[in-house]
Amino acid sequence: xxxxxxxxxxxxxxxxxxxxxxxxxxxxxxxxxxxxxxxxxxxxxxxxxxxxxxxxxxxxxxxxxxxxxxxxxxxxxxxxxxxxxxxxxxxxxxxxxxxxxxxxxxxxxxxxxxxxxxxxxxxxxxxxxxxxxxxxxxxxxxxxxxxxxxxxxxxxxxxxxxxxxxxxxxxxxxxxxxxxxxxxxxxxxxxxxxxxxxxxxxxxxxxxxxxxxxxxx
Amino acid sequence: xxxxxxxxxxxxxxxxxxxxxxxxxxxxxxxxxxxxxxxxxxxxxxxxxxxxxxxxxxxxxxxxxxxxxxxxxxxxxxxxxxxxxxxxxxxxxxxxxxxxxxxxxxxxxxxxxxxxxxxxxxxxxxxxxxxxxxxxxxxxxxxxxxxxxxxxxxxxxxxxxxxxxxxxxxxxxxxx
Numbered sequence: 001x002x003x004x005x006x007x008x009x010x011x012x013x014x015x016x017x018x019x020x021x022x023x024x025x026x027x028x029x030x031x032x033x034x035x036x037x038x039x040x041x042x043x044x045x046x047x048x049x050x051x052x053x054x055x056x057x058x059x060x061x062x063x064x065x066x067x068x069x070x071x072x073x074x075x076x077x078x079x080x081x082x083x084x085x086x087x088x089x090x091x092x093x094x095x096x097x098x099x100x101x102x103x104x105x106x107x108x109x110x111x112x113x114x115x116x117x118x119x120x121x122x123x124x125x126x127x128x129x130x131x132x133x134x135x136x137x138x139x140x141x142x143x144x145x146x147x148x149x150x151x152x153x154x155x156x157x158x159x160x161x162x163x164x165x166x167x168x169x170x171x172x173x174x175x176x177x178x179x180x181x182x183x184x185x186x187x188x189x190x191x192x193x194x195x196x197x198x199x200x201x202x203x204x205x206x207x208x209x210x211x212x213x214x215x216x217x
Numbered sequence: 218x219x220x221x222x223x224x225x226x227x228x229x230x231x232x233x234x235x236x237x238x239x240x241x242x243x244x245x246x247x248x249x250x251x252x253x254x255x256x257x258x259x260x261x262x263x264x265x266x267x268x269x270x271x272x273x274x275x276x277x278x279x280x281x282x283x284x285x286x287x288x289x290x291x292x293x294x295x296x297x298x299x300x301x302x303x304x305x306x307x308x309x310x311x312x313x314x315x316x317x318x319x320x321x322x323x324x325x326x327x328x329x330x331x332x333x334x335x336x337x338x339x340x341x342x343x344x345x346x347x348x349x350x351x352x353x354x355x356x357x358x359x360x361x362x363x364x365x366x367x368x369x370x371x372x373x374x375x376x377x378x379x380x381x382x383x384x385x386x387x388x389x390x391x392x393x
Contacts, residue, residue, distance in 0.1 A: 102221040104292065109219035112292055116264045131264075132253025134320035138263040138294050141319035142219065145303050169297075172218055177301050177360070179383070187382035188301045188362075 103168045105175040107146035107154060113139040147178045147214045157209045164199045166192065178214060179207065218300055222259060223269060225288045226251065230274075232281040244268060247287055257368035260295025261320045294319050296363050296375050303387060304377070306357045309342040314353060316361065321373050325361060329378035331385070351386055358387045 104112070117139065120131055148154045158171045170189050179185045182203050186193055226247065234242035248265055255261045272286035296302065296318075304316035304323055313326040327336065327344075334344040334353070343354035353359060361377035361384055368374075379385045 100223055104219040104221050106219065109292060112221075112266060113264055116266065134253050134255075134261045134294070135263050137317070138219075138261065138292075138319045145318075169218065173301055176218070177303075184383045190299070 103172045105146070105148075105151060105154065105172050106142045107148045107175070108151040110139065110142035110146050111151055113142055145176060148175070148210075150213065153213055154210065157206055157213070161199065161202060161206060164202060165195060166199065174206075175210075178210060180211070182207065218295065218297060219263070220260075220293050220295060221266070221290065222293055223288060223290050224251075224259065224262075225286060228285050228287050229277075229282045230285065232283070235283075240271065243271060243285055243287065247289060251289075251291070255320075255368065255371055255373060259293045260373060261293060263292045263294050263320070265289050265291045294321065296321050296323075296366055296373060298363055298365060300363045301360060301384075302363060302377070303358055303360050306353060306355055306359060309336075309344065309354055311336045311338070311342075314344065316359060316377070321375060323361065323363070323375040323377045325359075325377045325379055329364075329376075329380045331380050353386055360384050360387055 113135065116135075117131070154175055158175060161171060161174075162168075170192060173189050174185060177184075177188055179188060182200055185203055185207070186196060192199065228243055228247055228250070230239070230243060230246065234246075247268075251262050252265060253262065267290045269288040269290055271288075274283040274285045276283050302318045302323070304318040306314050306316045307322075308315040311327065313324060313328075313330065316323045316325065330344055330353075331346075333346050334351070335347070337343050337345050341354050343352050345352045359379055361379050362381055363375050363377050365376040366373060
């Protein structure tokens with residue numbers, strides 16, 4: 001697809017020309033080298049800051065694309081050059097955060113935050129304790145964003161994907177976006193492309209189950 | 218995305234808080250200090266869910282303050298590159314639009330809005346497709362992908378795109 005601005009990357013399709021990647025790689029090299037993944041990621045003029053963040057990449061873009069251009073799944077630890085080559089801004093949650101972190105789906109977060117809000121009613125006898133502003137906006141987002149009322153059953157349905165190597169963060173993204181088709185899942189969670197053949201079948205079953213659990217609004 | 222995480226912090230307590238309610242005072246001070254803050258590593262601390270462990274207090278030399286290492290569980294919100302989020306549009310201008318998801322602000326540049334959407338200025342500035350079928354204006358809900366994040370002292374700011382498959386307007390407030 002054509003884009004405004006000569007330096008834009010087109011977002012990943014099978015027809016992404018390799019030459020465009022190589023020609024622009026040099027321009028971003030210097031800025032990429034000194035930046036750690038999780039600190040500052042801004043591209044200029046809104047152009048996508050593509051994968052310069054990978055801590056192991058150091059701006060090396062010379063290695064060729066894997067087939068389909070997607071490279072390895074993000075949960076693979078990102079140890080190879082292949083992972084950072086993909087233009088698709090894959091979810092790298094597990095690499096960037098320490099291991100004891102548990103990813104929450106929006107519906108799970110909503111349940112927890114609502115529980116805390118109820119407790120605040122009891123604690124509110126102390127006037128100095130107030131819920132911060134980010135709590136209110138976080139709770140509202142979790143409630144409006146979640147399509148499901150029963151997080152445990154959603155979690156149970158999605159757990160079946162873990163045996164195919166789907167990471168917890170990818171499961172959370174699937175739960176939060178509640179996709180309707182398998183194509184939508186692969187479009188939104190690019191890191192699953194590598195396992196497409198393995199998980200298409202189970203994913204379809206999971207999506208059917210989720211559709212049944214989804215609250216009708 | 219929300220996370221449940223265990224964090225540790227050293228809390229300093231003034232001697233006037235010592236006594237029967239030492240632990241309660243420590244917990245309320247922790248809540249005041251930590252809830253609502255933002256860090257680059259963990260994102261926004263939305264709420265503390267529990268205290269895992271309070272270590273032994275160490276008296277600081279020269280003052281009466283005591284430092285307690287506290288381990289606590291909390292819910293944090295941190296946006297990630299590559300994440301798909303649904304956000305409510307807060308402002309539209311010719312450079313793009315701003316949207317909000319939870320405590321995080323996201324900007325989508327007009328370069329990352331599909332080419333067939335044009336900016337229309339007016340009382341209610343918006344981006345509209347040529348046939349008028351899809352409109353992005355204030356209070357629209359859009360699904361976007363995060364492509365970059367920046368953290369400063371008190372907030373996280375992101376850049377997003379809707380120029381990809383399955384992204385864009387979910388809910389138009391005029392038709393809702």
